[in-house]
Amino acid sequence: xxxxxxxxxxxxxxxxxxxxxxxxxxxxxxxxxxxxxxxxxxxxxxxxxxxxxxxxxxxxxxxxxxxxxxxxxxxxxxxxxxxxxxxxxxxxxxxxxxxxxxxxxxxxxxxxxxxxxxxxxxxxxxxxxxxxxxxxxxxxxxxxxxxxxxxxxxxxxxxxxxxxxxxxxxxxxxxxxxxxxxxxxxxxxxxxxxxxxxxxxxxxxxxxxxxxxxxxxxxxxxxxxxxxxxxxxxxx
Ligand code: C5P
Numbered sequence: 001x002x003x004x005x006x007x008x009x010x011x012x013x014x015x016x017x018x019x020x021x022x023x024x025x026x027x028x029x030x031x032x033x034x035x036x037x038x039x040x041x042x043x044x045x046x047x048x049x050x051x052x053x054x055x056x057x058x059x060x061x062x063x064x065x066x067x068x069x070x071x072x073x074x075x076x077x078x079x080x081x082x083x084x085x086x087x088x089x090x091x092x093x094x095x096x097x098x099x100x101x102x103x104x105x106x107x108x109x110x111x112x113x114x115x116x117x118x119x120x121x122x123x124x125x126x127x128x129x130x131x132x133x134x135x136x137x138x139x140x141x142x143x144x145x146x147x148x149x150x151x152x153x154x155x156x157x158x159x160x161x162x163x164x165x166x167x168x169x170x171x172x173x174x175x176x177x178x179x180x181x182x183x184x185x186x187x188x189x190x191x192x193x194x195x196x197x198x199x200x201x202x203x204x205x206x207x208x209x210x211x212x213x214x215x216x217x218x219x220x221x222x223x224x225x226x227x228x229x230x231x232x233x234x235x236x
Pocket of ligand 1: 008010033035118119120121122123159160181182183191211212213214215
């Protein structure tokens with residue numbers, strides 16, 4: 001990948017995405033995340049636009065459906081030639097295996113896109129897990145079980161909080177990727193995230209990649225903030 005800091009392009013129009021990307025120096029290749037908001041609004045056009053910059057793309061659509069539907073959906077997504085796609089681990093091992101089959105079926109290069117599974121959303125608290133979702137386990141236990149399921153299904157890694165990265169790597173090995181949102185610089189607002197860490201803590205906690213949205217996209221100087229986060233995460 002071009003970078004280990006993935007910028008979440010959570011904008012509502014292609015024009016805003018373009019304006020944001022153009023504020024960065026040309027030539028620097030990025031890893032960016034295209035999520036539901038911009039994809040549902042702009043469709044395939046946004047993928048083509050971002051690809052024209054040469055950036056790597058994490059297409060974050062978090063698939064969750066019966067295995068057959070996920071397989072055929074993934075076969076279509078593989079044709080877009082993006083670099084990372086994802087599913088919800090709670091959809092089951094069978095659903096995750098079907099996702100990989102679909103990607104293999106639809107891939108247009110030798111290698112299929114990486115596929116990772118969302119464990120527990122970083123906006124979920126222990127209280128919500130227990131009282132609303134009736135999952136009578138700790139967040140750590142739930143995340144680790146979901147990560148084990150993802151590995152068994154043949155996925156490349158998980159989306160989780162940096163706070164769970166080490167637990168996952170200790171149990172499943174460093175090659176199993178942890179892609180971690182919920183990252184904030186020391187003085188940033190935490191917004192709607194619950195379980196957050198700084199970029200340097202994420203490095204110590206062994207995150208493979210960090211995903212950062214609002215701290216960069218809403219910064220006065222997004223590029224300077226991005227570089228600061230890269231430096232903190234990479235420990236330069
Ligand atoms: O703006 P912020 O840095 O909070 O953005 C984090 C990004 O990561 C958002 O695009 C959000 O959808 C995504 N995400 C998350 N927690 C997960 C999975 C994805 O925050 N578990």
